[in-house]
Amino acid sequence: MKTTLLAAACSFALEAATPDYLVLIPEGIFKGIDGRPFDAPHWNLTPERGKQIVAALNQRSIDMVMDYEHATLEAQKTGEPAPASGWLKAGGFQYIEGVGICSAKFTWTDKAAGFIGSEEYKYLSPVFLYSKAGDVQHLLHVALTNTPNLDQLPEARLAAAAQDFFAQNSQQQDSEMNEELLERLRWMLNLPISATAEDIIAELNKLTAQIQEATGTTVAANGHNLFDAVAAAGQWKVAANSQATVDPTQYVPMAVYQEAVQKAGNADAVAKTKEMNDLITAACSDGRLTGEATINWYKDQAKTNPDFVKAQIESLPKIAALTQQQTSQVNLAANHQQTPPPVDDVQASIDAQFGF
Known part of the structure; x- marks a missing residue:
């Protein structure tokens, strides 16, 4: 819903200016010299709103003109010259707490500086928009004036100023909205950032044709839109699935499949x-592993890291003299229920000599 805004001009003595900044709209509640506004209890500039106005003003890429007696507004109607009395530099607006909206970068023309020095011009008059509650919304224009009462600027000129402001602001918002829309369409259609509006339209036409071919639904025709086409595609998919014939010989229950996987893993x-x-x-037989503690350690490691154990054992040197002894040790360690092979008298004699 649009908010109804009103336009007004007010005047402040130039003594409010300092060498560091020029006060454009004061902070807090204020009224005109003649007691206005008459359509609101007062004017009010809050710090929050003042900072928002300053941020918008600092987005301007050109300086804001200060003229004489708001001649710029009248020139839009009459075509008469509207010489500048000074300039408010782009990016030089700031909000000063306890003071209001100010310009920290401003210059007067030599002529205007002479007028001010000789007090031929004494007042600074901003034109601004405000709500019905009196809250200041935007700064439109600034002028030097010697007529501090608000009657010096007819309501028709204020209305024209407000209309011009909204027209420019609307064009800027439309432009920003259009660019955002194009950016979203580029993303949706997977187009490069350099794609123009014509490229996007061409891609959309292709998409429309594909949807119509796949679903039989013409987008944006006969009351159908893209959501109708998506719904039609979903219904077509459900219908296709319901008509499909399932071959039970090609499938097994999930429980059977999981059991087979488990058995394969166990094997x-x-x-x-x-x-x-x-x-x-x-390794015990050929002498690469000796000692019960060593053998048990390798067995424990084999449970969690078999590849490591395999690599270690394969790198160990074989010792032929210990082959028989180690074979006996690993057999005893691996399976206590196995019966050792019989030993004849000759083998027993050899074992005794080596201490086996």
């Missing part, structure tokens, strides 16, 4: 365990 684990046991047994 792989059993095979891995047997491989490691055989590797450790062989």
Whole structure:
């Protein structure tokens, strides 16, 4: 909903200016010299709103003119010259707490400076917009004046100033909105950032044709829009799925599939365990592993890191003299229920000589 704004001009003595800044609209509640506004209890500039106005003013890329007696507003109607009395520099607006909206970068023309110095011009008159409650909304224009009463600027000229402001602001908002829309369309259609409006339209036409071909629904025709086309595509997919024939021989229940996967995993684990046991047994037989503690350590490691154990054992040197002894040790460690192979008298004699 649009907010109704009113336009007014007010005047302040130039003594409010300092070498550092020029006061354009004062902070807080104020009225005109003649008692206006008559359509609001007063004018009011809050710090929050003042900072917003300053931010908008500092987005201007050109300086704001200060003229004589608001001649710029009249020139739009009459075409008469409207010489500048000074300039409010772009980017030089600031809000000073306890003071109001100010310009920290302003210059007077030599002629205007002479008028001010000789007091031929004594007042600074801003034109601003305000709400029905009297809250200041925007700064439109600034002029030197010698007529502090608000009657010096007819309501028709104020209305024209407000109309021009809204027209320019509306054009800027439309431009920003259009650019945002184009940016979103580029993203949706996966187009490069350099894509023009014509490129986007061409891609949209392709999309419309594809939707019509796939669903039989013409977008934006006969009351159909893109959402109708998406709904039609969903219905088409459901219908296609309901008509499909399922071959039960090509599928199994999920429980059966999961059981098969589990058995395959168990079989792989059993095979891995047997491989490691055989590797450790062989290492004990050829003398690469000696000692019960060492053998048990490798067995423990094989449970969690079989690849490490395999690499370690394969890198160990074989010791032929210890082959028989280590084979006996690993057999005892691996399976206490196995019965050692029989030993004849000759083998027993050899074992005794080596301390086995």
